[in-house]
Amino acid sequence: MEQIKTVKETKKIKKIKKKLHKQDMILDIIIYSVVIIFCYLCIVPFLVVLSASFTDELALVQNGYRLWPSKFSTEAYKIVFSTDKMFNAYKVTIFTTVVGTFISMVFTVAMAYPLSVKSLKYRGQISLFVYFTMLFGGGLVPSYLLVSKYLNMKNNIWVLIIPTMLSAWNMFMLRNFFNSIPPDLAESAKIDGANDVTILLKIILPISVPGIATIGLFYGLGYWNAWFNAMLYISKSELYPLQYLIMNILRNIQFMAEMADKTGMSVGNLPSNSLKMATTVLTIGPMIFVYPFIQKYFTSGMMVGAIKG
């Protein structure tokens, strides 16, 4: 009797398992297709822009934007490279990204480290002083007035760096990172007679490379993608960073006319659509290239920020 029962039961379990297995299969198919569709949607715009940049202008106007060039042409790139616009914008963007990130990191580290030292008496007050700026600000107009009228930084390349070089958010993230370093390390060095600056440079920084890299990349991405300060304070076109150059091309402000002037073509003959796409490709190219190497730092950085933000 009992044996029959157990046999029956195992049969039942097998049946359920079979059913579950089938369910699993269906679920897996759904999951994989949703992910594939979402990723496809994420990547399609990149492909369309790349394809359009290599499409003959007339074909582009007639056939519209496509995943594959309807008529291959490198005309747009030839025109872009025939002027120094793109080259200039690259120079500005690379300068602000490299120099800006470096300066930002020096200031951020110098602030984050003392605020992570538990024995510093006024660190609470100073943290609050910084924290308040995240909650309440003067807004756009007073800052604009300060930078343009009182600091007189219009059309100066440093205006793309200095007014935005510190981020309270990044500073606190780095401080949290320093907080996780055991204080004994610094204390024992102090007993040996090292001063705080030496401790920071010789002991804290070398073991904080992952945190420094993450925050540095946050700043770097910010500088690379910035255009707002350029829009506010820069009117000389040779000081345009890449992202603002694109914005100008998109809005057709003066840009096409200057292009036509330099290439000796009339504005109507310029391949304006493929030209827009070619400059876009050249703007995002470097980012796509380094993306696989830097992505993991952003993912881990998000985690640090999420745990104690």
Add this chain to the structure above:
Amino acid sequence: MARKTSDNSKVPSNDKASNKIKAKGKNKDNSFLKELWKNKFLYALLVPGIIWFVVFAYVPLVGLIMAFQDFNFVKGIFGSKLIGFKNFEFLFNSKNLWVITWNTVYLNVLFIITGTTVAVFLALIFVEINNKWFKRITQSISILPHFMSWTVVAMFMTAFISTDTGIINKMLMSVGLNQIAFYSDPSVWPVSLVLLKIWQGAGFGTIIYIATIIGFDKEMYEAAQIDGASRLQQVSLLTLPMLRPTIIMLTIFSVGGIFKGDFGMIYAIIGDNPLLYPTTDVIDTFVYRSLRTLGDMGMSTAVGLYQSFIGFLMVLIVNKIAKAVEPDSAIF
């Protein structure tokens, strides 16, 4: 140049600090002086940063006086005439303020709801993928749009929404439908902006949720499997309930920024297109435009102050709520 100035500014402020020490140390208890001297290197490290925050975050607060002035650019802050609350009276009586406030809040509510839903949904799906290689590649691809600036995204948009040549309109025409007039029809923009925001941010938004789910106790899932729970049941009975606190907290914090319009996104994509203002003009774009085109700095400052003020109140309220929901998660 700028590095030089920042170095220079460091020196006098150190002198100032030491003067302060001398002055204070003589008459009152000298614990302040002692503390500064004991940690002099640490405080010296803090000085450049503090100066930066004073200049670029606190000095602009002085400029808020402009909101109460009939501001004149030539006369400056100290020369312009004070007019009390006149700027605010004008604002609160005009229709604009309510339109831009409504647009800002409405768009942000849409962004928060759709963004959170899609991010959680994608996170639930990503953790179900067993193939490591596939998982890594798809995750990287889904995060990629977050690294593009909004000006680049705006360029991408032209390929899709252009009249006649854009992919969307081409597709509509090929099935015999009418084109969508993206550049003149304001009614399509709330949905378009929501879709764009999802495209740009949903993949990045999954990171926190995925990490939270991975941190959950594995034994619970094993026990559920032994009890015969299907994968769908595990998601609905285990993962989602355990994820709830995280979802609630992240949502509460994004509600704190509900009066901040996404200037970068909206200005890069809409630009100065008056036809689309009815649904897309937010507080931030309005302030920028009134600064650039109207040049009425007093009025623009008043709008900015209004935004900062209710934004600040919002953060305080949200923090109270967060404290009530989960005491550990309050910001302050």
